[in-house]
Amino acid sequence: MNKRILVSVVIFLVALVVVFFAIRKPVAESLNQKGLDSYNRNEYIPAENYFKKSLKWKSKSAVTGINLVKSLLAQNKTEEAGSFLDKLNTLFPEHPEKYALEGQKLVMEDEFEKGIRKLNLAIEKDSMLSYAYYYRGIAKANLNDLNGAANDYLKARKLDQDNTDILKEGAIVLSKLENFDAAIENYNKILELDPSNTEAFLNRGNFKMKILDFKGAVSDFSNAISLDEQMAEAYFNRGKSYANLGIYDKAIDDFNKAIRFNHKIAGANYNSGLAYLKLNKPGEAKKYLTNCIKYDSESEHTASAYYLLGIMEMMQNRNEEAIKYFSNSLKFDANRADTYYNRGIANGLMNNPQEAIDDLNTCLDLGMESADVYFALGVQKISMNNFADGCSNLKTSAEMGNQRAAQMRVQYCKNY
Numbered sequence: 379m380n381k382r383i384l385v386s387v388v389i390f391l392v393a394l395v396v397v398f399f400a401i402r403k404p405v406a407e408s409l410n411q412k413g414l415d416s417y418n419r420n421e422y423i424p425a426e427n428y429f430k431k432s433l434k435w436k437s438k439s440a441v442t443g444i445n446l447v448k449s450l451l452a453q454n455k456t457e458e459a460g461s462f463l464d465k466l467n468t469l470f471p472e473h474p475e476k477y478a479l480e481g482q483k484l485v486m487e488d489e490f491e492k493g494i495r496k497l498n499l500a501i502e503k504d505s506m507l508s509y510a511y512y513y514r515g516i517a518k519a520n521l522n523d524l525n526g527a528a529n530d531y532l533k534a535r536k537l538d539q540d541n542t543d544i545l546k547e548g549a550i551v552l553s554k555l556e557n558f559d560a561a562i563e564n565y566n567k568i569l570e571l572d573p574s575n576t577e578a579f580l581n582r583g584n585f586k587m588k589i590l591d592f593k594g595a596v597s598d599f600s601n602a603i604s605l606d607e608q609m610a611e612a613y614f615n616r617g618k619s620y621a622n623l624g625i626y627d628k629a630i631d632d633f634n635k636a637i638r639f640n641h642k643i644a645g646a647n648y649n650s651g652l653a654y655l656k657l658n659k660p661g662e663a664k665k666y667l668t669n670c671i672k673y674d675s676e677s678e679h680t681a682s683a684y685y686l687l688g689i690m691e692m693m694q695n696r697n698e699e700a701i702k703y704f705s706n707s708l709k710f711d712a713n714r715a716d717t718y719y720n721r722g723i724a725n726g727l728m729n730n731p732q733e734a735i736d737d738l739n740t741c742l743d744l745g746m747e748s749a750d751v752y753f754a755l756g757v758q759k760i761s762m763n764n765f766a767d768g769c770s771n772l773k774t775s776a777e778m779g780n781q782r783a784a785q786m787r788v789q790y791c792k793n794y
Contacts, residue, residue, distance in 0.1 A: 403436060406436035406442065409431045410429065413426075413427075413429040413445055413449070414445060416428060417445065417448065417449055420452075425449040426449040429445050429449060438469055440469070440470045440476075443465065443470075444466065444473075447459045447462050447463055447466070456483050463480055474501075474504035474507060474510075477499040477510075478500035478504075478507050480496045481494070481495075481499075481500060481513055482509065484496060485497075485513045493513065493517045497513060497514040497517070501514070506537060508533075509538075511534035511537070512538075512547070514530050515528075515529075515530030515531045515548070519551050524551055524555050527551045528551050531547060534548075540571055542568050542572060542575075545564040545565070545567055545568050546564070553588070558585045558586075558589050559589065562585050562586065574605060576605040576609065579599070579602035580598070580609065580612055583595040583596075583597075583598030583615060583619075586598060587618070592619040592620075592623050593619075595616070595619040596616055596620065596623070599613075599615055599616035599619065600616065603616070608639060610635070610639035610640070611641060611642075613633075613636045613641070614632065614636040614641055617631075617632030617633040617636065621652065621656075624656075626657050627657070629653045630650050630653045630654065634646070644679055644680075645670075647669040647670035647673060648670040648677075648679035648682065651665075651667035651686065654666060663690070667683045668687070671683050671684065676710070680710045681708075681710035681714060684704070685703070685707040685714065685716070685717050687703045688701075688702075688704040688717075688720060689720065691703060692720065692723070697724040700724045701724045704717050704720060704721035704724065708721075713744060718737045718740045719750075722734045722741065726754065731759075731761050732762070734758045735755060735762075738754055738758065749775045749779055749780035750775075752775035752778065752780075752783070753771070753780050753782060753786075755771045756769065756770075756771030756783065756786070759771060760772075765790065765791065768791075769791035769794035770794075772784075772787045773791075
């Protein structure tokens with residue numbers, strides 16, 4: 379190769395190098411921007427690919443490296459994110475977002491205390507990182523520091539007002555603090571940003587029930603149903619709201635729809651039974667209360683269902699059947715004073731005075747010290763010729779305002 383050709387080759391190679399370095403930065407930035415655009419559309423896989431291509435053009439970019447880790451964590455690829463975080467730690471050991479992403483990864487891996495330490499460092503270096511507050515709030519909530527979590531969500535919200543995830547997580551923590559009004563405000567903002575958010579209508583309706591705004595709850599559940607006609611939970615909770623408003627026919631209709639979708643079948647049957655009792659339809663009430671027990675014999679409503687069935691039997695003077703229902707109720711909840719009281723009354727009506735006395739004494743032990751309990755206890759003791767104790771119970775009942783007790787004392791307790 380002669381000297382002229384060699385010089386030409388060298389000049390060409392130098393030109394290539396110059397061109398490469400000239401276009402490297404704009405190409406890397408263009409790819410990074412495309413990645414950001416995809417990330418903001420929640421298209422995390424394309425975003426990841428763009429960021430990786432960008433780093434091939436410019437490997438020491440803190441911005442692109444951080445964006446890549448964010449896209450990996452958004453896909454829950456914590457292990458791969460960890461390897462890129464190691465590279466960031468080597469190149470940019472004091473970068474605040476590096477600390478923030480390390481903290482986020484730890485929180486996602488349920489390492490809450492370690493995550494908080496990293497997120498604290500990030501916030502110390504850059505107090506404007508909204509997602510650092512957000513993930514620190516998640517960590518604090520999981521460590522049951524609800525006030526701390528609520529404060530972090532509030533700070534995150536101020537920095538990123540249109541982030542529905544921040545608003546939603548904040549609402550959950552606020553509800554655990556029983557600040558339902560504030561939780562509702564969060565969902566108001568979510569629905570301003572996303573008027574078709576079915577879950578937001580459902581959750582706001584749930585919180586409105588907590589503050590006894592049943593009309594508002596009905597409206598929210600109805601909106602949720604209009605967006606998703608198969609949202610069984612919305613039917614169930616709208617039914618409970620209607621029941622609280624005294625609109626029992628609509629409540630029953632909603633409970634039946636919940637049953638149709640296999641949602642809280644025992645609870646829907648139980649609440650339907652209650653609604654039919656309010657409508658003075660004991661036959662229908664008994665059917666639904668029996669179904670409550672049939673579909674789930676150990677649900678949270680079982681003891682109450684047996685209790686109400688017992689009350690209905692007593693109203694029909696079927697005291698033997700009532701006693702069976704009350705006994706079944708107590709198998710599921712042995713601390714129901716009202717059940718012992720009514721079983722005591724039923725036992726008294728069945729001429730089982732000792733069983734009645736035992737039940738009524740248990741009722742007192744459980745803290746139900748009412749004039750009616752002392753009156754019933756006095757009557758049963760007198761029936762067993764225990765006038766001293768019986769008259770003492772009647773005296774207590776009379777002092778608590780029971781006129782029948784006062785009359786019985788005149789009749790039976792002249793010598794006591």
